[in-house]
Amino acid sequence: MNPFDYLQADNASNAVKLASAAAAGKYLGGGTNLVDLMRETVERPDTLVDVTDLSRRIEARPDGSVMIGAAVKNTALAADRTVRRNFPLLSRAILAGASGQIRNMATVGGNILQRTRCTYFYDEASRCNKRDPGRGCDAIDGFNRYHAILGASPSCVATHPSDMCVALAALDAIVHLEGPEGVRMLKLVDLHRLPGGRPDIETELRPHELITDVELPALSFAARSTYRKVRDRASYAFALVSVAAALDLGDDGNVKDVRVALGGVAHKPWRALKMEAALRGRAATEVNFRAAAEGELSDAAGLRDNAFNRTRQADDRCRPR
Amino acid sequence: MHCTINGNRTEMVIDPRTSLLDFLRDHLGLTGTKKGCNQGACGACTVLVDGERINACLAFAVQYQGRSITTVEGLSRGGALHPLQQAFIKHDGFQCGYCTPGQLCSAIAMANEIERGIPSFVTKNLSTETALLDHDELRERMSGNLCRCGAYNGIVEAISETFAKEPA
Numbered sequence: 480m481n482p483f484d485y486l487q488a489d490n491a492s493n494a495v496k497l498a499s500a501a502a503a504g505k506y507l508g509g510g511t512n513l514v515d516l517m518r519e520t521v522e523r524p525d526t527l528v529d530v531t532d533l534s535r536r537i538e539a540r541p542d543g544s545v546m547i548g549a550a551v552k553n554t555a556l557a558a559d560r561t562v563r564r565n566f567p568l569l570s571r572a573i574l575a576g577a578s579g580q581i582r583n584m585a586t587v588g589g590n591i592l593q594r595t596r597c598t599y600f601y602d603e604a605s606r607c608n609k610r611d612p613g614r615g616c617d618a619i620d621g622f623n624r625y626h627a628i629l630g631a632s633p634s635c636v637a638t639h640p641s642d643m644c645v646a647l648a649a650l651d652a653i654v655h656l657e658g659p660e661g662v663r664m665l666k667l668v669d670l671h672r673l674p675g676g677r678p679d680i681e682t683e684l685r686p687h688e689l690i691t692d693v694e695l696p697a698l699s700f701a702a703r704s705t706y707r708k709v710r711d712r713a714s715y716a717f718a719l720v721s722v723a724a725a726l727d728l729g730d731d732g733n734v735k736d737v738r739v740a741l742g743g744v745a746h747k748p749w750r751a752l753k754m755e756a757a758l759r760g761r762a763a764t765e766v767n768f769r770a771a772a773e774g775e776l777s778d779a780a781g782l783r784d785n786a787f788n789r790t791r792q793a794d795d796r797c798r799p800r
Numbered sequence: 801m802h803c804t805i806n807g808n809r810t811e812m813v814i815d816p817r818t819s820l821l822d823f824l825r826d827h828l829g830l831t832g833t834k835k836g837c838n839q840g841a842c843g844a845c846t847v848l849v850d851g852e853r854i855n856a857c858l859a860f861a862v863q864y865q866g867r868s869i870t871t872v873e874g875l876s877r878g879g880a881l882h883p884l885q886q887a888f889i890k891h892d893g894f895q896c897g898y899c900t901p902g903q904l905c906s907a908i909a910m911a912n913e914i915e916r917g918i919p920s921f922v923t924k925n926l927s928t929e930t931a932l933l934d935h936d937e938l939r940e941r942m943s944g945n946l947c948r949c950g951a952y953n954g955i956v957e958a959i960s961e962t963f964a965k966e967p968a
Contacts, residue, residue: 485816485862507863514819514858515839527816529863554852558918563926574921578944579910580846580855714921714943 480517487529491657491691494528499659499687501526506689508550508589511581516594519601521610531586534692537561543697549588549690553577553643556587566695568704568723569646572742575708576642578715588690591644591654591670594681595637595746596717597626608634609678624784625717629745629776635678636782638743639671640717645742646706648750649723650695658688667693671747678746700727700736708742718743720788726763734758734767744779744788751775801865805830806874814861821845821856824871832872832901836946843945846902846909847871853909855944872901875908884908887958895949903945903955910941911963933964 484501488494498504505524507513508531516522534548539561547556556562557573573582576590599605599617606615618626618636626636644667652667670682704725710716721742727735737758739751757771779789801812805828814823821838824830824847836844838857845856848870875882884904887893894900914931922940923931931937938956947955 480817483816485860507860509858510860510863511840511855511858514860518839527860531863554913554918558916563919567926570919570926571921574919574923578843578855579913579920579941580843580853580906580944581840581858583852584854584858714940 480520481523481525483517483524484526485529486526487532489532491530491533491689494530494533494689495657495659495687497528498526498689501528504528504687506530506588508586509552509581509584510589511577511585512589512593516601520603521601530588530689543699545695547587547693547695549586549692551587553582553585553587553590554579556643557582564702566646566650566698566701566704568649568701568706568725569643569695571706572642572646572721572723575706575718575721587643587693590641591647591667591690591693592682593641596640597637598622600637609637609674609681612677612679619782622784623782625719625743626782626785627745628779628781628785628788629741629749630673631746631780632674632676632678634676635674635746637674637678637746639745639747640743641748642706642708642718642721642742644671644748645721645740646723647693647695648748649704649725649738649740650698650701651738653694653696654690655692655694656684656688657691658685660685662691664694668748668750674746681746698725698738701725701738703727704738719785720744728763732762734761734763739775741775753777801862803865804868806870812861812865816860816862818861819857820847820854820859820861820864820869823861824856824869830871830873834898834901836898836902841946842899842902843906844899844902846906846945848905848909851909851912853906870905872904875904882908884958884962887962888955891954891957891961892951893954893958894947894951899945899947899949903942903947906942906945907959907963910938910959913941914963933960935960938964 486497504526507527507529533550535550536548538546557570563570605617647667654665706723708721709719723740725738729735741749754771754775761767834844836842840855840858847856920940922936
C-alpha cells in the first residue's frame with residue numbers, strides 16, 4: 480500500500496477543500512472496499528479525507544420523503560423505523576448485502592461508490608480495461624458467472640455489486656452532491672455509467688465531488704415492496720441476480736403503478752423501465768409479469784457462465800409467492 | 801492520539817496505513833484477534849468498537865482514535881471466562897480454534913443487535929419491535945464468521961444456549 484496522509488473533515492465544504500488540495504485525494508467512508516483496493520494497489524491515493532463524521536441524520540419529512548446523511552451506517556439505515564415501514568425494499572436490500580460486521584462499518588455514500596467485485600479488476604496480473612484502460616478484458620472469455628447481461632460492452636462486462644443501490648434505483652432516489660464548484664443533485668439512476676469504451680469512468684461525479692445526502696422522494700405504494708436476491712450461498716455473497724420491486728395494485732386487480740430495478744446484471748443498478756411500462760394498467764397475472772420480464776430482457780446477452788441469469792431473472796420475478 | 805482497548809487507555813503512534821488488526825496484533829501484542837483472509841470475508845478479525853462488531857482487517861486504526869475497543873482478551877471478568885466462552889468449551893464450538901475469537905466477539909455483538917431490535921435478512925416482519933434468536937436468525941446473523949473446520953453445530957449450540965430464550 481502506498482503511503483498517504485490521513486485527514487479528517489467535520490463538514491462537507493471542508494472535506495471538498497482538503498481533497499481538492501491534494502494531488503490524488505480520495506474520500507474515506509467505512510473503508511470496507513477502499514482499504515482492500517489500496518492493499519491490492521488498485522487504488523493509490525496520496526491523501527484520504529475521512530468523511531465518517533459528516534451527516535449521520537435520517538430525517539423523515541412531513542411530505543413522506545426521507546433525507547439520509549451520506550455517513551449513515553448501513554445497519555442504521557436498514558434498522559430505521561420509517562424506512563422499515565414505508566420503504567421495506569430498501570431495508571431488505573441492505574440486509575441482503577455483506578455481513579453484520581461490514582454493515583456496521585459501511586456508509587451510505589461509500590456503498591453507492593463501491594467498485595465492482597470482478598476478480599480480474601482486483602488481480603494485477605490480469606488484463607482489465609477498468610484498472611488499466613486499453614489493456615483488454617480477461618473476464619469476457621474468463622470466469623464470468625457474476626458478470627453483466629445488460630448494457631455491457633466489448634471493453635467491460637463487470638457488474639455494480641451494491642444491493643442498496645438497486646432499491647434506491649427503484650425508488651427514484653436523488654443524490655445530493657457538493658464539489659469545488661458548488662452543490663447539485665443527480666438521480667441515483669443517472670449517477671452510475673454504462674461501461675462503453677471507458678469502463679474506468681464509472682460515475683458522472685466531477686473531480687472531488689462528495690455525496691452529502693441521499694433523498695428518497697415520497698412514494699405511497701413503496702410500503703408494498705420487497706427485495707429478492709439469488710446467490711451461490713444462503714448468505715453473505717454478492718448477487719447473481721436481484722430484484723427490488725414495489726407494486727400499487729388497484730381494486731380491479733390491475734397494476735396501477737410499479738417500480739422494478741435489477742441488481743447483479745449490469746455495470747449500474749438497472750431500472751427496468753420497459754418492464755414497468757409493460758405492466759402499468761395490465762392485470763397482475765403471472766402471464767403478464769413473465770411477458771414484461773421477457774420484454775425487459777429482450778436485449779440481454781449472456782456470456783459463457785452467466786446466460787442462466789436471463790431465465791433466472793424471469794422465473795424469479797414471476798413465481799407466485 | 802489514543803483509544804481505549806479492553807478498558808486501558810492506549811496511545812496510538814502509527815503510520816496511517818496500519819489496519820486496526822495489525823495495530824492490535826503487531827503493535828500491542830494482542831494476538832487473540834486473528835488474521836484470516838485480511839479482506840473482510842472470514843470474520844476471524846472481528847472486534848467490538850463501542851460494543852458494535854466490525855472487521856478489524858478492513859479498518860484503518862487512525863479512524864478509531866477516541867473509541868473503545870474490546871478484543872477477545874477483554875471478554876473475561878475477574879479471571880472468569882465469559883459465559884459464551886464457557887459454552888463454546890461445553891459444546892465443542894471449535895476444532896483448531898482460529899476463528900473462535902472472532903466468533904465470540906461477533907456473537908456477543910449480535911445478541912446486543914437482537915436486543916436493540918435490529919432486523920436481519922430473514923426477519924419475516926420488519927415492523928416487529930423485537931427480533932428473535934431462532935435457528936434461521938442465528939445462522940443468518942453469524943454468516944460473516946466462517947469456520948473452516950466446520951464446527952458450526954457446536955458454535956450454534958453455544959450461542960443459542962447463552963443468548964436465546966428458546967433453543968435454536
